[in-house]
C-alpha cells in the first residue's frame with residue numbers, strides 16, 4: 171500500500187557557482203585525513219606525479235576539489251551538490267547532495283587510482299556512499315512485509331500540483347514484481363541496495379533534529395508542472411513530527427487515514443554511473459595488476475546493478491504497451507511489465523511500525539533518452555567481474571542493452587540530436603494519448619518526459635551526458651547500430667559548436683523540438699524525417715563542456731575522427747586557460763529564474779503545518795517563506811535586491827559533478843589522445 175513518491179528533476183539541468191558561509195567555516199578548521207573516508211586530503215595533488223601534461227591538469231584540479239579548505243566536502247567526507255549554499259536547480263540548496271554527486275566521487279577516485287596507483291580512495295568513496303546514501307536496514311525496516319504479487323496501491327499522477335493530494339485507488343490492480351524473490355535469494359536480505367537521490371547534508375531543514383549530519387529528504391511529488399520552486403521539502407521518514415497532523419503525507423496522497431512511514435526514491439542514472447565507474451576502475455586497476463584490491467567494491471557495484479533493474483519496470487508493473495486505461499490495462503506477470511529502459515526512478519517504502527508492517531515498491535513508466543547508460547548495461551551483462559548474482563540479472567541487462575540502443579535510434583532526430591523519450595503511462599495515469607502518437611514497443615512518444623517546468627527535453631547537458639556513455643560503449647565494443655547513432659550525433663553537435671581563435675568556445679545550451687519520430691519497427695527503423703531539433707541558444711558551461719569533450723575523446727579514439735579530437739582538445743584547453751579560479755574551473759551565470767524565490771507553493775486551503783524551524787506551511791506559502799534560512803545566506807542580498815526590482819543576479823558556481831567531470835575529461839584525454 172501507499173505510494174506516490176515521484177519524479178525528481180536531474181541535478182544540473184541549469185548550470186553553475188560561489189563561496190559561502192558554511193564553506194568558509196570549514197576553512198577555519200582544515201580536516202584531518204582520518205575524517206575523510208573518501209580519502210580527500212588537504213594536499214592531494216602532491217600524492218601523484220603526472221606522466222603527461224593533461225594528466226598533470228587532472229591532478230591539479232583533483233587537488234583543488236579534494237583540498238578540504240575549498241569546501242566541496244562535509245566533515246564526514248560527503249560531496250556537497252556545490253561549494254556554494256545558495257543555489258536552486260534540482261536540489262533546492264547547495265549543501266544538499268545527490269546520488270549523482272556520490273557517483274561522480276566514485277568515478278573521480280577511479281581515475282585517481284588509474285593515475286596514482288592508489289586504489290584506497292576509490293574503495294573509500296564507495297564505502298562513504300554505501301554508509302550515507304544507501305538506506306540501512308534500520309532505515310528501511312519493514313521490507314519483509316512486502317508482497318511481490320501486490321507491489322503498490324495505485325494513485326494517478328496529475329497535471330498540476332493543485333490537483334494533489336492524489337487519491338489512492340485500490341480498485342486498480344498492479345501487476346506482480348518478478349525480481350523481488352530472486353534478489354532476496356541472491357543476497358539474503360529483503361532490503362534494497364540502491365541510493366536514495368537527495369540528502370540534506372548539513373541538516374539545514376532540521377529533519378535530523380539536533381544532529382548535524384546528513385538527513386534523507388525529498389522534494390518533487392506532484393506531477394510534471396511541479397518545478398523545484400513549487401515543492402515542499404519533507405523527510406523520507408515521516409513520523410508526523412513536522413508538517414501537519416499527518417506529517418506531509420496528505421499533501422501528496424489522499425487516504426482514509428495515515429500511518430507513519432518511510433520511503434525512498436532512486437535516480438537510475440546515478441546508480442548506473444556508479445556501476446560505470448566501477449567498470450573503469452576494474453579495467454584500470456587490472457592494467458596495474460591491482461584488481462584484487464578493489465574486488466569487493468566491484469562486487470558491490472554488480473549488486474547495485476542487480477537492484478537497479480527496478481527502474482526497468484512500469485510504475486505499477488502493468489504490461490508494457492497499449493496501456494491506456496488504468497482499469498483495463500493488464501497487470502503484468504513475469505517480465506511483461508519490463509520496458510528494459512532506465513526510467514526516471516524506482517521507489518520503495520513501508521511502515522515504520524515493525525510489528526504492523528507493510529511495504530511497497532514501484533518502477534517508473536516514463537523513460538528519458540538522457541538517462542540511458544548502454545555502457546553500464548553492457549558491463550552488467552558481459553563483463554564477468556560485474557555479473558549480477560541473481561538468476562536473471564545478467565539476461566535482463568543484455569536485453570536492456572539492445573533496447574537502449576533501439577531507443578536512441580528511435581529518438582534520433584533528422585538533425586542527429588536525441589529527443590525526449592517514451593511513456594507506458596500517458597500523463598502518469600494510463601490515459602489515452604492523442605491519436606497518431608508515435609510508439610516504441612507500444613509505449614508512446616513523450617516529447618518531454620517527467621517534467622514540463624522547465625521542459626525536460628531542452629537541456630543540451632542530457633545529450634552530452636548520455637552520448638558520452640554511448641561513446642564509451644562504442645569504444646569498448648564494435649556495435650554498429652550504436653556507432654551509427656553516435657556518428658550522426660557527433661556530426662550534428664560539431665556543426666553547432668564554435669571554437670574561436672582566442673580560446674573561447676560555444677555549443678548548444680537550450681534545444682527546441684518539433685514533430686515526432688516514426689513508429690518504431692525493429693526490423694525496419696524509419697528515418698524520422700518528421701522529428702526536428704533546433705538550437706535556441708548557446709553556452710560555454712564548463713561542466714557540460716567536459717562531458718561533451720569526453721564524448722568527443724572516446725569517439726575520436728575509436729574512429730580516428732580528427733575534428734572530434736581537435737574540438738575535444740579545444741574545449742579542454744579553453745576552459746583550462748580561461749576559466750580556472752581558486753576552487754576549480756567556473757564561469758559566471760545569470761539566474762533570472764531566481765525571481766521564482768517568491769513563487770507560491772500550492773498548499774490546499776485549510777491545510778496548516780510547520781517546517782522544523784517554525785516556518786508556517788499553508789495556502790499563503792511561497793518558495794522563500796518555507797525556507798526562511800535562506801535569508802541568513804551570504805548571497806541572499808543579491809536575490810533580495812533582484813526581487814525588489816534590481817538587476818538579474820550573477821553567480822559563479824562550483825558544482826561537484828561539473829568539477830569532477832572536468833577532471834575526468836582531462837584524465838580521459840590524457841589516456842586516449844595525448
Ligand code: CA
Nearest residue numbers: 395396397623
Ligand atoms: Ca509549474
